[in-house]
Amino acid sequence: MVNANSSSVKSDFKNASQDLLYWYDKMARRLPWRLSPDNRKKGELPDPYHVWLSEIMLQQTTVPHATPYFLKFLDLWPTVQDLAAAENEDVMREWAGLGYYARARNLHKCAKVLAGLDKFPNTIEELLKLPGVGPYTSAAVGSIAFDLPVAPVDGNIERVISRLMTISGDGSAAGWAEDKKEITARVQELVPARSGDFAQAMMDLGATVCTPKTPNCMICPWVESCLAKKEGNPEDYPAKPKRKPQPIRKGLAFLAICDGQVLLQRRPDSGLLGGMLMPLSSDWAEGREYVVLEEAPIGADWKHVGQARHVFTHFALHWDVYVANLEQKPDLEGEWIKLEYAMEAGIPTVGKKALKLV
Numbered sequence: 001m002v003n004a005n006s007s008s009v010k011s012d013f014k015n016a017s018q019d020l021l022y023w024y025d026k027m028a029r030r031l032p033w034r035l036s037p038d039n040r041k042k043g044e045l046p047d048p049y050h051v052w053l054s055e056i057m058l059q060q061t062t063v064p065h066a067t068p069y070f071l072k073f074l075d076l077w078p079t080v081q082d083l084a085a086a087e088n089e090d091v092m093r094e095w096a097g098l099g100y101y102a103r104a105r106n107l108h109k110c111a112k113v114l115a116g117l118d119k120f121p122n123t124i125e126e127l128l129k130l131p132g133v134g135p136y137t138s139a140a141v142g143s144i145a146f147d148l149p150v151a152p153v154d155g156n157i158e159r160v161i162s163r164l165m166t167i168s169g170d171g172s173a174a175g176w177a178e179d180k181k182e183i184t185a186r187v188q189e190l191v192p193a194r195s196g197d198f199a200q201a202m203m204d205l206g207a208t209v210c211t212p213k214t215p216n217c218m219i220c221p222w223v224e225s226c227l228a229k230k231e232g233n234p235e236d237y238p239a240k241p242k243r244k245p246q247p248i249r250k251g252l253a254f255l256a257i258c259d260g261q262v263l264l265q266r267r268p269d270s271g272l273l274g275g276m277l278m279p280l281s282s283d284w285a286e287g288r289e290y291v292v293l294e295e296a297p298i299g300a301d302w303k304h305v306g307q308a309r310h311v312f313t314h315f316a317l318h319w320d321v322y323v324a325n326l327e328q329k330p331d332l333e334g335e336w337i338k339l340e341y342a343m344e345a346g347i348p349t350v351g352k353k354a355l356k357l358v
């Protein structure tokens with residue numbers, strides 16, 4: 001639980017913000033959506049569209065993975081008005097591979113709202129009204145794009161501050177939930193005038209120095225003030241509650257192939273992988289056995305070619321993949337896509353895993 005007390009934060013860590021900014025001025029990562037500290041010090045601010053787009057993409061993924069998607073989106077849709085005017089299917093196709101497809105739907109919905117406004121919202125209250133924008137994204141966009149005096153707190157920043165101030169969970173879900181609130185409150189006390197650079201510096205520190213398993217304290221700007229380092233056990237922070245093992249759902253994928261084309265069906269707009277093209281499938285459920293003939297969309301000579309495995313947020317999928325080469329296209333709903341183009345058709349990663357088995 002908490003070792004430091006709240007009223008002493010400012011005095012205990014009074015140099016922490018400046019130490020971090022001094023480090024960031026020299027070590028800031030160059031990222032395509034980011035302005036250098038030198039430019040920001042001259043009073044420039046980044047394009048809020050770039051900041052918002054990057055923050056939505058970076059949720060649950062890494063900078064190297066998200067960067068090509070960010071560049072592709074800007075190439076296709078240089079302004080938020082362009083993105084708002086795009087076809088939803090095109091947005092979903094370009095998003096494929098970033099996961100969490102509800103986020104892509106919200107991104108497009110949000111672009112349409114933004115395109116109808118006179119200016120990009122520049123207060124936390126206004127940002128929070130946007131579709132898909134919660135406390136973290138509003139604080140990230142608010143600080144980075146507008147230098148609002150707030151600090152975003154995600155898992156990486158929680159870890160770094162947990163170590164700096166030795167705020168840790170007691171191993172229970174309730175204890176960690178309380179301490180996360182404590183961390184969020186304490187970070188706000190550290191926010192300096194250069195709040196955008198401070199937010200990005202914390203992100204860089206968490207990504208490059210204060211990493212989960214092997215924090216590199218010797219090159220850390222907070223090595224003098226960090227309480228976990230003084231204790232000698234930074235890796236022990238934070239003590240999060242253990243996750244329960246994920247349930248496994250099983251199902252069958254059916255790749256109907258005819259004339260070098262595979263049949264894909266678009267999923268309903270709402271729900272998991274909503275609006276995405278996917279191979280034909282049985283339902284996915286825990287603990288039931290499947291009989292191929294009963295689940296198959298048509299009678300054919302279905303051959304088992306392997307199992308695609310994928311981990312979603314709340315469950316893991318074991319998807320047995322069957323292929324049938326058909327002489328004629330059956331009367332089934334869907335889109336026939338040439339096999340060599342199927343991987344580029346905007347299919348989510350789990351669908352690609354099944355297709356790779358062909």
Ligand code: SF4
Binds near residue numbers: 210217222223226
């Ligand atoms: S001194 Fe070590 S544990 Fe503390 S913030 Fe820096 S890298 Fe993390």
